[in-house]
Amino acid sequence: xxxxxxxxxIIRRLGGGSFGEVFLAHHKHLDREEAAKIIKTNNxxxxxxxxxxxxxxxxxxxxxxxxxxxxxDRSGIFIxxxxxxxxxxxNLKFINRRQLVDIAVHILxxxxxxxxxxxxxxxxxxxxxxxxKHKNAILTDFGLSAKEMLKEIERKAIFRYDWEMNGNYWQxxxxxxxxxxxxxxxxxxxxxxxxQKRIESTQYRRILRYCFDGKSKSEINNITxxxxxxxxxxxxx
Numbered sequence: 113x114x115x116x117x118x119x120x121x122i123i124r125r126l127g128g129g130s131f132g133e134v135f136l137a138h139h140k141h142l143d144r145e146e147a148a149k150i151i152k153t154n155n156x157x158x159x160x161x162x163x164x165x166x167x168x169x170x171x172x173x174x175x176x177x178x179x180x181x182x183x184x185d186r187s188g189i190f191i192x193x194x195x196x197x198x199x200x201x202x203n204l205k206f207i208n209r210r211q212l213v214d215i216a217v218h219i220l221x222x223x224x225x226x227x228x229x230x231x232x233x234x235x236x237x238x239x240x241x242x243x244x245k246h247k248n249a250i251l252t253d254f255g256l257s258a259k260e261m262l263k264e265i266e267r268k269a270i271f272r273y274d275w276e277m278n279g280n281y282w283q284x285x286x287x288x289x290x291x292x293x294x295x296x297x298x299x300x301x302x303x304x305x306x307x308q309k310r311i312e313s314t315q316y317r318r319i320l321r322y323c324f325d326g327k328s329k330s331e332i333n334n335i336t337x338x339x340x341x342x343x344x345x346x347x348x349x
Contacts, residue, residue, distance in 0.1 A: 120148060120192070127239070132188070136195060139178075146178055147195040152188040159189045165231055165254045166193075173222035175242070175252040196250060202238035206344075209286075210274065215241065218249035226254075275340055282336065285311075292316065293339055301326045304335060 123136040123145075132151035139146055153159045163180035170176075179192045201207065201215060219241060226233060233254050240253040273284030273291060281294040288311045296303040306322035309315060322339050 120146070122148070137192060139192070145195045146192045149191045149193070150183070150188060151191075154186075154188075156182050156189055160191075162254050163191045166252075169226055169229060169231065171222055171225045173218045173248065173250055174225070175250055193252070196242040196244050198243040198245070198247070200239050201241045201243070201249070208274070214247075215249045219251055222249075222251040273340070273344055282340070284340075288312065291319075291343060293322075293336055295332060295336070298326070301328060302332050303327070304332070304339070306339060 119141060120137045120139060123138055126134045126136055126147060128134060132149055135148045135150065137146050137148035138144070151159045160180055163177050166175060167177045176194045177191060178194070180189065182189050204211075207215070219236070223233060223236075231254065233251065235253055235258050236251075237258045240251065242250040242252055244250050273286050275282050275284045280296070281292050283290065283292045285291075290309050290311060292307045294305045294307065296305060304322075304324045304327065306319045307316035308319050309317065322343070324335055327335060
């Protein structure tokens with residue numbers, strides 16, 4: 113499939129929705145991969161407004177537009193833009209505290225810049241927030257409407273502990289609570305003791321439902337990750 117003047121070769125579909133479809137395209141002359149958004153419409157001026165808007169903004173946290181035009185068969189328009197293979201935050205299984213803060217800062221910078229230039233995004237949602245190669249958040253799709261951002265963040269955002277390995281135990285701290293997962297070797301087997309204390313306290317207490325005895329070496333990693341995941345997601349100990 114080609115778009116215009118045989119310039120672009122479509123490689124594969126990346127996604128789509130009510131706004132149209134997005135494809136990975138290869139720019140033959142520049143030998144560059146680009147994301148090509150195809151919008152089926154006969155209202156060309158309104159459809160091209162997104163490209164005009166983003167082109168004027170120019171910001172490190174806003175997607176770069178390369179080209180935009182009417183399709184050769186006049187069934188709609190296409191917009192080509194920078195391609196970010198890491199995808200959007202909608203692809204993440206969870207968002208930890210550090211990521212959530214970074215994403216919020218990057219997107220707020222993008223919105224501050226857009227609002228300062230008298231533009232409103234109108235479609236903030238996880239699918240419209242991409243990651244570049246530096247893992248910075250990039251805002252795309254200056255388009256339609258959607259309360260979807262809050263709904264997705266509430267569904268996916270897990271305020272996770274930041275776990276760190278220290279010798280024979282894992283430890284994490286959030287607010288005023290410290291949790292420790294201690295791995296104790298007993299001959300050829302291992303015990304896992306999970307402990308909790310408040311920062312102002314001097315003593316740990318065992319969290320019995322997260323303690324396991326007599327486990328093999330091959331089981332330790334899986335069990336430890338399971339404990340971390342359960343503690344993180346429930347956030348109640």
